[in-house]
Amino acid sequence: MIQATGATSITATTAATTSTSATSTADFDTFLQMLTAQLKNQDPLNPMEGTEFAVQLATFSGVEQQTRTNQLLEEMLAHTSGDLGQMAQWIGKQARTTQPVWFGDSSLTLEVTPDPSADSVLLVTRNAAGTEISREEIGPGSGQIEWFGRDGKGDRLPKGQYSFETISIRNDEVIGIDPASAYGRVVEAQLGPQGTEVILEGGSVVLADEVTALREMD
Incomplete structure (x- = not known):
């Protein structure tokens, strides 16, 4: 019974992490499309302020880092929920x-x-x-x-x-x-x-x- 409960818990966590990763990736792609469109359609006579552009780039970098972090967490969880997690019982x-x-x-x-x-x-x-x-x-x-x-x-x-x-x-x-x-x-x-x-x-x-x-x- 303990082993079955552990397997259920790991499966649920894996599903949640995968869902979160997919959401973060979608947000990242949407942000990139919006920023590209904004740069293409800005008024040449009233371009985006440098500080505003820097803030958006920082946001872009943050989203990218979060996506990569989620990917690494997902890889770690895949290892932990596999053979290595079961070996702890040995x-x-x-x-x-x-x-x-x-x-x-x-x-x-x-x-x-x-x-x-x-x-x-x-x-x-x-x-x-x-x-x-x-x-x-x-x-x-x-x-x-x-x-x-x-x-x-x-x-x-x-x-x-x-x-x-x-x-x-x-x-x-x-x-x-x-x-x-x-x-x-x-x-x-x-x-x-x-x-x-x-x-x-x-x-x-x-x-x-x-x-x-x-x-x-x-």
Whole structure:
């Protein structure tokens, strides 16, 4: 219900702004026609006073500025009422992505989808630089697993950004390498050159259409 109400409000505001912009544009065109006609038809023996002409030019400039302002407001509203406005509801939630996510004091929930025919599956962990730091057997099958941030020796890894992939093996041969998704907390939404982006804790930037799931924080 809240989402529907918000959509109605944005639509109504957009319609009102569009109407205002159309009115301002019409007033601007009318003013320009009147000023042009006045200049063409003025009495050569009694031309318009310089001060009067300056006032009309100032008015002309004001109308032009108002029209441009309305256009800019309309563009801003179009952005706000689209994806970016909806992304505000994501802030504070956890988004699932294959991009690096922040590991801090709590475990991370991973979503793994190895090859279903694999008889062995390895989970590979990489740090922010993309360097492999651990490789562990997790067994075949798809679904969610908890990652507790341990290296190959069992020591806890430092806080930072990590990404994951699975290596599917059958009969001791690699049959597939797939990215594993992880949940990271959304802290910001913004408009980027490729569209709406979400910023995750730790600074990872993810396109909104690359987020495959959302969930509330634990």
